[in-house]
Amino acid sequence: MDCLFCKIRDGQIPSTKVYEDDQVFAILDINPVNPGHTLVITKEHFEDTASTPDEVICHVASVCRKLAKVINNVLDYPAFNFEVNNGPIAGQVIMHTHWHVVPRSADDGLKHWPGKPYAPGEADEVANQIKQGLL
Numbered sequence: 001m002d003c004l005f006c007k008i009r010d011g012q013i014p015s016t017k018v019y020e021d022d023q024v025f026a027i028l029d030i031n032p033v034n035p036g037h038t039l040v041i042t043k044e045h046f047e048d049t050a051s052t053p054d055e056v057i058c059h060v061a062s063v064c065r066k067l068a069k070v071i072n073n074v075l076d077y078p079a080f081n082f083e084v085n086n087g088p089i090a091g092q093v094i095m096h097t098h099w100h101v102v103p104r105s106a107d108d109g110l111k112h113w114p115g116k117p118y119a120p121g122e123a124d125e126v127a128n129q130i131k132q133g134l135l
Contacts (some may be wrong), residue, residue: 004062007046009043018038019038022043024043027039033110035075040060041097048095051097056097058130065100071103077103078106080101080102082100094114117130
């Protein structure tokens, strides 16, 4: 397999590991937004979050939360983001399930994405489409 994260998992490529259990491992991002920016990566190869089993995603989320609390505490950050890019259009570069834990400070220069309001009646239409899709 030619997956970067699988090669890191298998010890073929070096990384700075901060956590590991039977389902995931976590490494420092090599291009961090801020020091402590960590990737939580599934050990089993899944292409993206949408194709990963629910129980694995629940574990990933739990580990992200645990790491975020520790990172913010030991590195003195007041906040954090979880970032999940699902698919190339959304910014996913490595096609293997991973979530970013990004510690944040007020002066780090990272901005929230721009939003745009719904047109009149559009929110109700979109909500109904989502509700129908859940049936």
